[in-house]
Amino acid sequence: MTFEAFDAWWWPYLFILIAGALATDTWRFLGVYLAGGISEDSDLLVLVRCVATALVAAVIANLIVFPSGALAETHAALRIGAALSGFAGYFLFRRSVLMSIVVAEAVLLTGMFLL
């Protein structure tokens, strides 16, 4: 049953609700349920934050190393180089999120024009 399996107007929306909303909100609701017994100062929260942070970090790294769309056409070394320069720019420009993006884009675009 793919996204285009049925010709009915409502099918894509049901597809999004089940494969998208249900698949994400279940984890959010589970989080609310599990948080029930945890206090704000609990040491367990440090562990939970570590796991959450590592998971998002893995998402970030995979977006750069195994990207989708037009970014997939570029060289992996160029993408990683651009991301590392951007991260360096973040510290160089007093922790500016904006400047880190400017630096990374400059490296990526220069690389795409030259290579």
Added chain:
Amino acid sequence: MTSQHAAGNEPGSEEDQRGNLHWYWRGVIAAVSLPAIILGASFVGFAALALEAGVTMAQALFMTAFVWALPSKVVLVGAIMAGNGILAAAFAVALSAVRLTPMVVALVPELRAPSTRPWVLYFLSHFVAVTSWVLALQTLRDVPRERRTVYYGGLGSTLILINMCVVTAVYLVARDLPPIASAALLLITPLYFLTSLWGSAREQAGHVAMVLGLIMGPLVHLVWPAASLLATGVIAGLGAYGWHVWKRRAA
């Protein structure tokens, strides 16, 4: 860093007198921020991808409102493009969204007051995604505890609304983005996540978890793609926590 802050540093009583509407509005204002602009730019990339996949504007808006988390939406559109069945798509999206559970667990204790009803927390949890989570962890301490749920409601709903506008704009205007522009747009999301995640870490262990996760993520993906995020989160997270405990003992 957390322990000093957590100890009863509630804002003054004058701020406390202000009503729910005031704090909802403060949440709306907090949403209109640099992170929101950067997220909006990432949504340009997402909308371009959805357009390419043959998803209609109404469907893309529906996705933005009901799935919300950007990485999960990218996975969902990827599954649609690949012609995956509904169960395979749900499984892939669910794997990409496991991270939401620990994020919500970390946020809820800061969000709730003793009088908060559970359904409010379940409802608000839908707004949890990287940007609103980072913004909330950075600003919730300056909000009186009883107003935090209202504040987060304003913050989360505004972020969704802004990005629904972005998706609409892309569908109306940018039918054909040149590849170099879409490549540039697609780089914004990971870079923004990278720096904002680093900035939002409460303790040094968060930075350790991040570096471990960044290195391990792609490596584990090569060996075990189906569960790479979950496995990386658990292993790197436990490693960072172990480092946290060891360092505290040494001190």
